[in-house]
Amino acid sequence: MSSPMDELSFAASAALSVGIELELQLVRPHDLDLSRDAADLLRRLEKRKLPGAVKPEITESMIELNSSVHTGCLALLEELETLRKAVVHEAGVLNVRIAGGGSHPFHDWADRRIYPNERFMHVVERYGYLAKQFTVFGQHIHIGCPSGDQAVFLTHLLTRYVPHFIALSAASPFYQGEDTSFQSSRLTAVSAFPLSGHMPFVADWSEFLEYFARMQGFGIAASMKDFYWDIRPKPEYGTIEIRVCDTPLTVRRAGLLAAYAQALAAWHLEERPLQPSRTTYLVNSHNRFEACRYGLRGTMIDPYASLKKAIGEDILETAARIAPYAARLGCGGLLEELAAGVRAGESDAAWLRRRHAARGSLADVVRDACSRWEQSM
Amino acid sequence: MMEVEFLPRLPLAFSQAALFGALVLVGLAAGEALRRYAALPRITGYVLAGAALGPQALGLISDNMLFDLRTLVDLSVGLIVFELGFRLDLKWLRLNRWLLAAAIAEALLSFATIFAVLIGFDFRPVLAAMAAAIGTATSPAVVILVVHDLRAQGQITERLLLFTAVNSVFAYVLLTLLLPFLHLEQQASWLQAVLHPLYLLWGSLVAGWLACILMLRLAAWLGKSEERQFILMVSMVVVSVGVAHALKLSVSLALITLGVAARNLDRGYAVLPVHFGHGSQLFFVILFVLVGASLEFSAFTVAAAAPVAAFVLVRFLSKGVALYAFGPLSGIRPSGAGLITLALVPLSGSAVVMVRDTTSLYPSFGRELAAVVLSAVVILELVGPLATQFALRRAGEAHPDG
Numbered sequence: 001m002s003s004p005m006d007e008l009s010f011a012a013s014a015a016l017s018v019g020i021e022l023e024l025q026l027v028r029p030h031d032l033d034l035s036r037d038a039a040d041l042l043r044r045l046e047k048r049k050l051p052g053a054v055k056p057e058i059t060e061s062m063i064e065l066n067s068s069v070h071t072g073c074l075a076l077l078e079e080l081e082t083l084r085k086a087v088v089h090e091a092g093v094l095n096v097r098i099a100g101g102g103s104h105p106f107h108d109w110a111d112r113r114i115y116p117n118e119r120f121m122h123v124v125e126r127y128g129y130l131a132k133q134f135t136v137f138g139q140h141i142h143i144g145c146p147s148g149d150q151a152v153f154l155t156h157l158l159t160r161y162v163p164h165f166i167a168l169s170a171a172s173p174f175y176q177g178e179d180t181s182f183q184s185s186r187l188t189a190v191s192a193f194p195l196s197g198h199m200p201f202v203a204d205w206s207e208f209l210e211y212f213a214r215m216q217g218f219g220i221a222a223s224m225k226d227f228y229w230d231i232r233p234k235p236e237y238g239t240i241e242i243r244v245c246d247t248p249l250t251v252r253r254a255g256l257l258a259a260y261a262q263a264l265a266a267w268h269l270e271e272r273p274l275q276p277s278r279t280t281y282l283v284n285s286h287n288r289f290e291a292c293r294y295g296l297r298g299t300m301i302d303p304y305a306s307l308k309k310a311i312g313e314d315i316l317e318t319a320a321r322i323a324p325y326a327a328r329l330g331c332g333g334l335l336e337e338l339a340a341g342v343r344a345g346e347s348d349a350a351w352l353r354r355r356h357a358a359r360g361s362l363a364d365v366v367r368d369a370c371s372r373w374e375q376s377m
Numbered sequence: 378m379m380e381v382e383f384l385p386r387l388p389l390a391f392s393q394a395a396l397f398g399a400l401v402l403v404g405l406a407a408g409e410a411l412r413r414y415a416a417l418p419r420i421t422g423y424v425l426a427g428a429a430l431g432p433q434a435l436g437l438i439s440d441n442m443l444f445d446l447r448t449l450v451d452l453s454v455g456l457i458v459f460e461l462g463f464r465l466d467l468k469w470l471r472l473n474r475w476l477l478a479a480a481i482a483e484a485l486l487s488f489a490t491i492f493a494v495l496i497g498f499d500f501r502p503v504l505a506a507m508a509a510a511i512g513t514a515t516s517p518a519v520v521i522l523v524v525h526d527l528r529a530q531g532q533i534t535e536r537l538l539l540f541t542a543v544n545s546v547f548a549y550v551l552l553t554l555l556l557p558f559l560h561l562e563q564q565a566s567w568l569q570a571v572l573h574p575l576y577l578l579w580g581s582l583v584a585g586w587l588a589c590i591l592m593l594r595l596a597a598w599l600g601k602s603e604e605r606q607f608i609l610m611v612s613m614v615v616v617s618v619g620v621a622h623a624l625k626l627s628v629s630l631a632l633i634t635l636g637v638a639a640r641n642l643d644r645g646y647a648v649l650p651v652h653f654g655h656g657s658q659l660f661f662v663i664l665f666v667l668v669g670a671s672l673e674f675s676a677f678t679v680a681a682a683a684p685v686a687a688f689v690l691v692r693f694l695s696k697g698v699a700l701y702a703f704g705p706l707s708g709i710r711p712s713g714a715g716l717i718t719l720a721l722v723p724l725s726g727s728a729v730v731m732v733r734d735t736t737s738l739y740p741s742f743g744r745e746l747a748a749v750v751l752s753a754v755v756i757l758e759l760v761g762p763l764a765t766q767f768a769l770r771r772a773g774e775a776h777p778d779g
Binding site for chain 2: 028029030031032033035036037040043044090092093094095111113359360361363364367
C-alpha cells in the first residue's frame with residue numbers, strides 16, 4: 001500500500017484534459033422510491049466492455065459513472081451517452097430505473113443501506129447518520145493540470161465561480177418529501193461533514209503539502225479523500241475536482257457543465273486575467289448560499305470588482321469572455337447552448353417543480369425524471 | 378331475589394367483532410413469542426395459535442365459526458392478492474424475456490411433474506391435475522407477509538413476488554379450466570361443464586377489470602392524496618371481494634386482475650404507490666390464525682404419506698430446475714436461483730379455500746383431493762415461512778431490524 005505522502009505526489013496530466021463523475025439514483029418502479037440494487041447492477045455492467053467505469057457509492061441506492069480522460073467535451077458527451085445507454089439497458093433487466101437529479105425527492109434516509117465495502121463501512125463508523133444522509137447525487141468535474149502549483153492556482157481562481165456551477169446544475173429542490181424552497185438542497189448534506197468547505201489559502205503545492213502534513217500530524221485527516229471541499233486538488237489523477245454540481249437530469253447537461261469548466265480553466269491558465277485573492281473566500285459562503293437558495297436569480301458578490309450582481313448575469317458575462325477558448329477547445333456550441341439556457345432562465349430544479357405542479361405528487365416527479373434520463377440525448 | 382336487568386345473561390353472547398379481536402390478539406402474542414424465544418417467523422406463531430385453538434385441538438374455534446369467518450379469510454386473501462398483482466410489472470417481463478421464460482417454465486414444470494407423480498400413485502387424472510394445479514402456486518399470503526415483516530427489498534425479493542404472482546395466476550386459471558372435467562366425472566350436464574368455467578374465468582376477469590376502471594376514474598378524481606387513495610384502494614378491494622363472492626366468482630382471480638390492471642393500465646398514473654402498512658397486518662394475523670385453525674392434521678394417513686412426500690419433493694425440485702435453467706439468463710446473481718427456489722416453498726394457504734370450494738361442490742371428490750393437498754399444506758404452511766424468511770435473510774435483502 002502506498003503511504004499517504006505518495007498519494008500526494010502530483011501525477012501531472014495534460015493541461016485542460018477533462019473527465020467527469022456522475023452519481024445516479026437507482027429507482028424501483030413500483031413505488032418510485034430508491035431501490036438497493038447497486039451490487040446486482042454493477043455485477044451485470046462488469047461483464048460489458050464499456051469505456052470509463054461504473055462504481056459503487058456510499059449507499060446501495062447509488063452508482064457512479066466515470067468517464068475516461070478527454071481533450072474535448074464532444075467526445076466526452078459521446079462516451080457518456082454510451083455509458084448511459086448501457087446502464088439504462090442493464091437496469092431494465094433488473095426492473096430498476098435510473099434518474100439524475102441531486103436528491104431523491106422523498107426517500108427516507110434511515111432506510112438506506114451502506115454499500116458493503118471497507119471504505120464505506122469506515123465512513124459510517126466515523127460519521128454515523130451523516131453517511132446515510134449523504135445519499136445525494138453530484139457531478140464531479142475533473143480538469144487536468146500539469147503541476148501541483150497550477151492545481152492550487154486553479155482551485156483558488158475557480159472558487160470565484162462556485163455559485164455558477166451550483167446555479168447551473170441545481171437539481172435538488174425536493175428533499176425528504178418537501179419542497180425545500182432551495183434550488184439545490186444537496187449541498188446542505190455535504191456541509192454537515194467536518195472537513196467540508198474549501199481549501200485553505202495556500203500559495204502553492206509545497207505550502208499545500210505543509211498544510212496536509214500538519215492536518216495529518218493532528219490526526220484530523222488521513223488522506224485527500226477525507227476532505228469534502230467544494231473544489232479540491234486530486235494529486236493522484238493530476239487534476240482539480242469541482243464537486244459542487246448536482247447531477248443534472250440529462251447527460252447532455254452534464255456535458256455542458258464540463259465544457260463550461262474546461263473553457264473557464266483555459267481562460268484562467270492561459271490569459272491569467274486574475275490572481276488568487278483572499279476576498280474570494282470572504283464572500284464565498286454568501287455566494288454559495290445565494291446560489292443554492294435562488295439559483296440563477298440569486299445575487300453574488302464579485303470579489304475582484306467588489307460588485308453585487310445576479311448570478312445568471314455573471315454567468316452570461318463570463319460565457320462571453322471565455323467563448324473564444326471554448327471555440328478553440330471545440331465546444332463553442334456547447335457553451336452557447338448553456339448560455340441560451342441561462343438567458344431563458346431554465347434550470348433542472350425549475351423543471352422538477354413544474355412537473356410537481358403539473359402532476360401533483362413527488363412519485364410522479366421521480367417517474368418523469370427517470371423518463372428524462374432514459375431518453376437519448 | 379331482585380331481577381338485575383342491566384347485567385348480561387350467561388352464557389355471554391360475543392359478537393363477531395369480539396371474536397375477531399380476540400383471535401388477532403392471540404395470534405399477535407403467539408407470533409411475537411415465537412419470534413422472540415424461538416427465532417421463528419411470526420407467521421408460524423399465528424398458524425400454531427390457530428391450530429391450537431382450532432376444532433382439532435382445543436376446539437375454541439369451531440367449524441361453524443370458521444365458516445362464519447369465511448368473509449374475513451376472503452377479505453384478507455383479496456387484499457393480499459391485490460397487493461401482489463399491484464406489484465406485477467408487465468413491462469419488466471417485456472424488457473426481460475428470460476424472466477418471463479423462467480416464470481412460465483417454473484409454473485409448467487411444477488404442474489407437469491406433480492401431475493406425473495400423482496398419476497404414478499394411481500390418482501385419477503382429474504384429481505391429480507387439480508392437486509398439481511394447487512401445488513404449482515406459491516402462497517401469496519406467506520410471501521407478502523414475510524416480505525413485509527423483514528422489510529425485504531432487492532432482486533431476490535422482487536423476483537419472488539413476480540414468480541408468486543405468475544404461478545398463482547397460472548393455478549387459478551388452470552383450476553378453473555379443470556372444472557369441466559370434474560363436472561363430467563360427476564355426471565353433470567355438458568352445459569354446466571362448459572359454462573361454469575367460462576363464467577368463472579371471464580366473470581372474474583371482467584369483474585376485476587371493471588373494478589379497475591372504476592378505481593382509476595375515482596383515483597383521478599380524488600387527486601394525489603395518499604390518505605384518500607388508501608381509503609379508495611381498501612374499499613375497492615372490499616367491494617370487489619363482496620361482489621365476487623355474491624356472483625360466485627373466484628375472489629382470487631378477480632382481485633389479482635384488479636391489482637395487475639391497476640398497475641399496468643394506469644397510463645396517466647392516477648393511482649399513487651400506496652403502502653398498505655399496519656392496517657393490512659391486522660388481516661394477515663387473522664388470516665393465518667384461521668388458516669392454522671383449518672389445518673387438517675387428520676388428513677395425515679399412512680397411505681397418504683408417500684404421495685404427500687413425493688408431492689412436496691417434486692414440487693421443490695421442479696421449481697429449482699426451472700430457476701437454475703433460466704434464472705442466470707434472466708440476470709440474477711449465481712446464488713439467486715437457489716434462494717428463490719427456497720423462498721417459493723410456501724404452499725398457498727388458499728389451497729385450503731380452493732379445496733373447500735370443491736368440497737362443497739362435490740363432497741366425496743373433495744375428500745380424496747383433501748388427503749393429499751391438505752397434508753402438504755400442513756407441512757408447507759409450517760415449513761414455508763421459515764424457508765422464505767431464511768432465503769431473504771440469506772440474500773441480504775432483509776432489513777437489519779426486520
